[in-house]
Amino acid sequence: MSFTLTDIFLLFKTWYILDRKTWFLIVSIIFILNRIGWGAIESYKSYGLWDQDSDSCKWIANVDMMTGVYASDIAIDLLATISTLIESRRYAESEFKQFFQIMVLENLIRSALSMAVTIFGLCSVWQGDETATMQFIFFSIQTYVICHLLNSEHYWLRLRTAAVPEEFKEVTVDSELQT
Structure with missing residues (x-):
């Protein structure tokens, strides 16, 4: 369930980047229902x-x-990354250029790490190892990587906040983010 919640967080963040477009919300719901369905059948x-x-x-x-x-x-992961890349092109020459460069970098790093772990998981399943050892090792690695990716949100939030042009920043920005 925690991985599905991570997927929901990722899609929510992307939906927000896309200015809460209805089409992306609908596609995201379909993707999440697909993920939940596969998880339920697998269980x-x-x-x-x-x-x-x-x-x-x-x-x-x-x-x-x-x-x-x-x-x-x-x-x-691909839906979120490709959508962010497409949206960032819209702002390529605007005052938000640096903000979207950070978003693209964040998405590419997250996608590379997330997909590497997922591909490792696929390989472990396709190996046909009947003991639970390989699955538990994969689950532990996946949990470790996802925890670090979610914790890195604090780092990326600081970078994104710093990249927003001054005239668009709210007066009530958290003082911790200003450091």
């Missing part, structure tokens, strides 16, 4: 078995469903 189709011989749990993931989950994550 239903995958299962764990206790192996008496090795005294361990064997996780049996449904490869097709996991592929759908990871493909949905990649699709959401």
